[in-house]
Amino acid sequence: MTSNNDSYIIIRNPNNPNQHVRAKLLRHQKIRGEDHEYELEDGTRIRLILDVDNISRPIDPETNRPAINPTTGEPVINISWGFRVMTVYSERALREFGGSNR
Secondary structure, three states, rough: OOOOOEEEEEEEEOEEEEEEEEEEOOOOOOOOOOOOEEEOOOOEEEEEEEEEEEEEEOOOOOOOOEOOOOOOOEOOOOEEEEEEEEEEOOOHHHHHHHOOHH
Protein backbone atom coordinates (compact mmCIF):
# COMPACT_ATOMS: atom_id res chain seq x y z
CA MET A 1 0.00 0.00 0.00
CA THR A 2 2.87 2.39 0.60
CA SER A 3 5.82 3.37 -1.50
CA ASN A 4 8.93 5.35 -0.69
CA ASN A 5 7.26 8.49 -2.05
CA ASP A 6 4.17 8.38 0.19
CA SER A 7 3.70 11.18 2.70
CA TYR A 8 1.24 11.28 5.59
CA ILE A 9 -0.33 13.82 7.92
CA ILE A 10 -2.44 13.42 11.06
CA ILE A 11 -6.07 14.61 10.89
CA ARG A 12 -9.30 14.14 12.84
CA ASN A 13 -11.00 10.86 12.02
CA PRO A 14 -13.92 11.76 9.71
CA ASN A 15 -15.97 8.93 11.27
CA ASN A 16 -15.00 9.71 14.89
CA PRO A 17 -14.08 13.37 15.61
CA ASN A 18 -12.66 12.41 19.03
CA GLN A 19 -9.89 10.37 17.36
CA HIS A 20 -6.99 11.28 15.06
CA VAL A 21 -5.83 9.14 12.14
CA ARG A 22 -3.10 9.09 9.51
CA ALA A 23 -4.03 10.44 6.10
CA LYS A 24 -2.05 9.87 2.92
CA LEU A 25 -1.23 13.10 1.09
CA LEU A 26 -2.46 12.97 -2.50
CA ARG A 27 -0.50 14.68 -5.25
CA HIS A 28 -2.69 17.10 -7.17
CA GLN A 29 -2.58 19.90 -9.68
CA LYS A 30 -4.89 22.83 -10.20
CA ILE A 31 -6.85 22.36 -13.42
CA ARG A 32 -8.84 25.56 -13.31
CA GLY A 33 -8.81 28.38 -10.81
CA GLU A 34 -11.59 30.91 -10.71
CA ASP A 35 -11.60 33.77 -8.26
CA HIS A 36 -14.87 35.35 -7.20
CA GLU A 37 -14.72 39.09 -7.74
CA TYR A 38 -17.31 41.63 -6.63
CA GLU A 39 -17.58 45.33 -7.35
CA LEU A 40 -19.16 47.58 -4.74
CA GLU A 41 -21.21 50.65 -5.58
CA ASP A 42 -18.23 52.96 -4.92
CA GLY A 43 -16.04 51.04 -7.39
CA THR A 44 -14.09 49.07 -4.77
CA ARG A 45 -13.34 45.53 -5.89
CA ILE A 46 -13.20 42.53 -3.56
CA ARG A 47 -11.69 39.27 -4.73
CA LEU A 48 -12.05 35.94 -2.88
CA ILE A 49 -9.32 33.42 -3.61
CA LEU A 50 -9.56 29.78 -2.52
CA ASP A 51 -6.22 28.30 -1.41
CA VAL A 52 -5.91 24.51 -1.06
CA ASP A 53 -3.16 23.53 1.38
CA ASN A 54 -3.39 19.78 0.91
CA ILE A 55 -5.66 16.95 -0.15
CA SER A 56 -5.45 13.64 1.69
CA ARG A 57 -7.09 10.25 2.05
CA PRO A 58 -7.70 9.21 5.70
CA ILE A 59 -6.62 5.69 6.69
CA ASP A 60 -9.07 3.63 8.74
CA PRO A 61 -7.12 2.60 11.89
CA GLU A 62 -9.01 -0.72 12.17
CA THR A 63 -8.45 -1.92 8.59
CA ASN A 64 -5.38 0.13 7.58
CA ARG A 65 -7.22 0.84 4.32
CA PRO A 66 -8.64 4.12 2.97
CA ALA A 67 -11.56 5.34 5.12
CA ILE A 68 -15.06 4.86 3.75
CA ASN A 69 -18.10 7.02 4.50
CA PRO A 70 -20.37 4.62 6.44
CA THR A 71 -23.52 6.26 5.07
CA THR A 72 -22.70 6.35 1.36
CA GLY A 73 -19.89 3.80 1.02
CA GLU A 74 -17.79 6.36 -0.85
CA PRO A 75 -14.08 6.87 -0.14
CA VAL A 76 -13.36 9.85 2.13
CA ILE A 77 -11.22 12.72 0.84
CA ASN A 78 -9.96 15.37 3.27
CA ILE A 79 -9.17 18.90 2.04
CA SER A 80 -7.35 21.54 4.05
CA TRP A 81 -8.19 24.96 2.59
CA GLY A 82 -8.63 28.64 3.31
CA PHE A 83 -9.84 31.85 1.69
CA ARG A 84 -7.78 34.93 0.99
CA VAL A 85 -9.61 38.23 0.61
CA MET A 86 -8.03 40.92 -1.53
CA THR A 87 -9.58 44.40 -1.55
CA VAL A 88 -8.68 47.04 -4.14
CA TYR A 89 -10.16 50.34 -3.01
CA SER A 90 -11.44 52.80 -5.58
CA GLU A 91 -10.29 56.42 -5.53
CA ARG A 92 -13.84 57.37 -4.50
CA ALA A 93 -13.77 55.05 -1.48
CA LEU A 94 -10.38 56.38 -0.41
CA ARG A 95 -11.62 59.99 -0.64
CA GLU A 96 -14.90 59.29 1.20
CA PHE A 97 -13.38 57.28 4.06
CA GLY A 98 -10.12 59.16 4.56
CA GLY A 99 -7.85 56.34 3.52
CA SER A 100 -5.86 58.59 1.19
CA ASN A 101 -2.78 60.45 2.37
CA ARG A 102 -3.48 63.36 0.02
